[in-house]
Amino acid sequence: MRRVAVIGVGVTKFGKHDRSSGELFAEAAVDALADAQLAPSAVQALYYGNVVGGETEHQLHTGPQAASILGIPTVPTTRFETACASSHAAFRHAVMEIAAGISDVVLVGGGERVLNVPTADSTEYFAYASDATWEQPLGLTFPGVFALVARAHMAKHGTTEEQMAAVAVKNHKHGTMNPKAQFQKEITLDMVMKSAYVADPLKLYDCCPFTDGGAAIVLASEEVARKHRRAVWVLGTAAASDSMLLGDKKDLSRVTATERAAKAAYQQAGKTPADVDVVELHDCFTIAEIVATEGLGLFEPGAGGIAAERGWTSLGGKVPVNPSGGLKAKGHPIGATGAAQIAEIVTQLRGEAGPRQVGGARTGVTHTLGGNTATVLVSLFGRE
Amino acid sequence: MITLKGFFERAREGQLTGIKCGGCGELAIPPKEFCAACGTRAWELVPLSGEGTLASYTVIRVAPAKHVGDAPYAVGVVKLKEGASIFGRILDVPFEKLSVGLPLRFRPIVVKEQTAVGFAP
Numbered sequence: 018m019r020r021v022a023v024i025g026v027g028v029t030k031f032g033k034h035d036r037s038s039g040e041l042f043a044e045a046a047v048d049a050l051a052d053a054q055l056a057p058s059a060v061q062a063l064y065y066g067n068v069v070g071g072e073t074e075h076q077l078h079t080g081p082q083a084a085s086i087l088g089i090p091t092v093p094t095t096r097f098e099t100a101c102a103s104s105h106a107a108f109r110h111a112v113m114e115i116a117a118g119i120s121d122v123v124l125v126g127g128g129e130r131v132l133n134v135p136t137a138d139s140t141e142y143f144a145y146a147s148d149a150t151w152e153q154p155l156g157l158t159f160p161g162v163f164a165l166v167a168r169a170h171m172a173k174h175g176t177t178e179e180q181m182a183a184v185a186v187k188n189h190k191h192g193t194m195n196p197k198a199q200f201q202k203e204i205t206l207d208m209v210m211k212s213a214y215v216a217d218p219l220k221l222y223d224c225c226p227f228t229d230g231g232a233a234i235v236l237a238s239e240e241v242a243r244k245h246r247r248a249v250w251v252l253g254t255a256a257a258s259d260s261m262l263l264g265d266k267k268d269l270s271r272v273t274a275t276e277r278a279a280k281a282a283y284q285q286a287g288k289t290p291a292d293v294d295v296v297e298l299h300d301c302f303t304i305a306e307i308v309a310t311e312g313l314g315l316f317e318p319g320a321g322g323i324a325a326e327r328g329w330t331s332l333g334g335k336v337p338v339n340p341s342g343g344l345k346a347k348g349h350p351i352g353a354t355g356a357a358q359i360a361e362i363v364t365q366l367r368g369e370a371g372p373r374q375v376g377g378a379r380t381g382v383t384h385t386l387g388g389n390t391a392t393v394l395v396s397l398f399g400r401e
Numbered sequence: 402m403i404t405l406k407g408f409f410e411r412a413r414e415g416q417l418t419g420i421k422c423g424g425c426g427e428l429a430i431p432p433k434e435f436c437a438a439c440g441t442r443a444w445e446l447v448p449l450s451g452e453g454t455l456a457s458y459t460v461i462r463v464a465p466a467k468h469v470g471d472a473p474y475a476v477g478v479v480k481l482k483e484g485a486s487i488f489g490r491i492l493d494v495p496f497e498k499l500s501v502g503l504p505l506r507f508r509p510i511v512v513k514e515q516t517a518v519g520f521a522p
Contacts, residue, residue, distance in 0.1 A: 139466035150405055154517045155476055155490050156461055156468035165460030165478060172457070172501040216459045260437070263478055264430060264486040269457050276505075 018116040021251045022242035023398070025053025025235035026360035032199040034229040037074060038067055038352065040230030042128030044086040045353070049124070049360075053235040053245070057087065060235075061120040063094040064104045067352040068106030072142040073134050083128060084301060092124075100146040100388030101301060103127060104232065105355025109254045109394060111236050112383040116376030117261040121241050126233030127353035132332030132355040139227050143351075146388035148261055160224055160302065162263065162389050164216035167304035169269035171218065174306065175317070178218050180322030182209035184303035185222045185345055187331050194332075194373035199348030205246050228348030232357035247362045252380070253285030254396040272305075273313030274393035275384065283314070284395040288380060290314035293336060293397075296355055297358035297377040298384035303348025306330075309384055310338060313395070317361040340365065340373045355385040355394060362398050402432045403446055413516045417449040417507050419485055425487045451507030453481040453520075456500050460493060479505055481518050489518035508511060 027048025029041050036044075042065070050057060050284055067079040076082065081096035097107040104127030111123040131139045143159050144152075169175045186206055192198040209222035226279060242248040257278035267273070290313060298313065300306035307321035315336050316324045324330050330338035341347045341361040344354060362381035363369050381398045405419055408431050411418050420431045422440025435442050458477030461468075468474070475491035477499070490510060491499065501502075503522075510519035 045486070104476075135466075137464070137466040139462065141467060144465045150409075151518070152488055154515045155464075155488065156464055156471060157476060157488070158461055158463065160463065161459050161461050161476060163456040165476075168459060169457040206411055212459070215463045236466050262430065263488045265437075266486075269478060269522055276421070337499050389521060397499065 019237040020120055021112045021115045022239065023234050023249040023251065023359065023363045024237045024242050024245045025049040025250050026125045026363050027052060027233045028357050028360050029159055029231045030197050031350060032098055034130070038130040038143040038231070039079065039083040039086040041130065041186070041229060042126050042233060043352070045231040046087050046124060046126055046233035049233040049235050055122065055235060057089050059122045060089050060092055060115060060124045061090055062123045063089065064123065064125045065094055065096045066107045066355060067096055067194040068100060068103055068129060069131060069142045069151050069351070073131050075329035081327065085219065091222070096180050097114050099392040101299065101349070101351045102355055102387035102392045102394050103352045105383065105385035105394035105396070106256060107361060108234070108396065109256055112251055112254050115236055121238040123235060123236045125236060126231065126356045128231040129350035129352040130229045131227045132229050138228065142401060151262055157169050159187070159214060160216040160219050163302035163304050164219045165263065166269055166308060167218050170304060170308060173270045178210065179206065180326045181223055182206050183305040183325040183363065184306045185209045185302060187325065188300060188339050188343040188345040189192055191332060191340050191373060192207055193316060194348025194371070195342045195347055197341040199226055200346045203222050214360065219302055219304070225301050225344040225349040228350040230238065230348060230350035230353050232353040232360055234356055234359050234363070247367050249366045249398050249400060252288065252397040252399045253282040255281035255285065256392070257281070259391045261389065263389060266390065269388040271318070272308050272312050272390045274390060275386065275395070278393045278395040279313045282395040282397050288397060292380050292381050294378040295339035295340060295381045296336060296338045296384070297341060297361045298338060298385040300339055300345050301349060303345070306338065306343065307388065313382060332375065337375045339374055340370065349367065355383070358383040358385060359396065366398055366400050402444055408517045412509050412518065415509055416521040417451045419447045419449045419483060420444040421447045427484055430485055430487055449483055450483055453479040453505060455499070455501055455505055456480045456486060457501060460496050475499060478511055487518055489520045491520040492519050494522060
């Protein structure tokens with residue numbers, strides 16, 4: 018298998034836009050190609066993430082649409098849909114295409130538009146990623162799924178609402194240092210604790226926002242990447258799934274797909290959690306960050322809440338998590354999120370993250386979770 | 402093997418139905434072809450008592466478009482005494498009385514003209 022590197026990244030401002038998901042992706046892709054110092058004609062394939070295009074934009078077949086807007090209509094494109102992990106799944110397959118020797122330059126990215134519909138509608142569309150027979154008819158929502166995880170984690174480990182709130186406060190603080198973030202304002206623990214319940218015990222400030230945005234990354238074979246001073250290497254990339262139904266998951270306080278994907282990715286990279294300098298992980302809800310830090314092996318099961326509360330995951334802490342502001346503050350354009358997380362880790366490992374830079378970061382991890390915890394992707398990145 | 406349609410027809414009559422693996426004894430909720438635990442494809446239908454305890458729960462206050470009129474409502478995962486777990490609406494329990502371990506019993510409900518799983522004390 019050939020080595021694969023990231024040689025270009027691009028991310029739009031996250032928030033509300035009056036442009037289509039394809040336009041948002043294309044803006045990010047222009048930046049990623051400029052960063053890679055490549056002409057669009059160098060791109061041999063596009064692996065694309067988009068989730069609710071069918072619902073919010075009445076648009077399927079978003080792969081060729083995105084490629085057409087970018088101006089590369091004839092490259093092979095495939096749209097990936099693994100709920101919120103879509104562009105991270107797209108990334109993994111793009112890595113395999115280059116590693117297998119099929120292509121030398123592949124574009125990966127995603128675009129999502131949801132703020133053009135009312136919140137009740139986007140809540141409904143996101144719930145389509147839960148089971149249509151067993152769960153949707155009962156009015157399950159995504160805050161609802163993670164509220165069940167939170168309640169189980171609280172019952173098993175004594176995790177508190179204050180510990181969850183600490184994740185939100187930390188990620189909002191990090192977001193103030195990211196000019197692309199949807200929210201660039203600090204919040205207090207008191208504001209989180211006094212915000213209204215969305216799905217008990219999760220409150221408004223425990224939840225990431227709905228977001229429009231796009232992200233793109235340029236992947237290259239070793240031969241191409243060697244010409245690039247700022248190449249960041251893909252050390253490992255793994256996917257894992259879990260049972261679709263909530264009732265079939267053995268322990269709701271854990272996300273076992275994270276544990277399995279992390280184990281495989283660390284093994285590919287020849288690294289352990291102790292080697293990790295910086296992490297971008299899937300904090301769609303504050304409890305999701307706590308459980309992910311445990312699943313990635315950064316902290317013992319049950320210690321994720323304590324780690325957040327004590328600042329171990331803050332910039333300057335033991336292992337900074339979500340320096341970009343995470344999904345919580347940076348925003349969560351679901352089809353673009355995985356690619357945006359990778360863009361942040363690449364920026365960190367290049368030492369180009371400005372005020373939010375993790376000093377001396379050499380090894381980074383991205384973690385993206387899809388829907389009802391049934392899909393997880395974990396990837397590791399490193400400098401030479 | 403029982404189909405989803407068959408499961409919900411029985412559920413409407415008040416009967417929850419599980420499937421037990423002839424290979425390893427794993428109890429599952431249908432439909433499944435192979436047993437995820439051992440890979441065997443030899444299921445036996447098992448009537449379930451519908452009795453269990455609450456494993457986790459939440460009160461949905463911001464609802465999807467189709468359920469806005471119902472909010473707030475409680476949902477949760479109930480671990481049945483036979484071993485399998487199942488997601489459902491929690492009925493007739495004041496929200497402040499919900500707790501992990503609360504004993505509950507299956508009760509079929511109809512939501513938007515569709516039979517669904519409910520649990521009540």
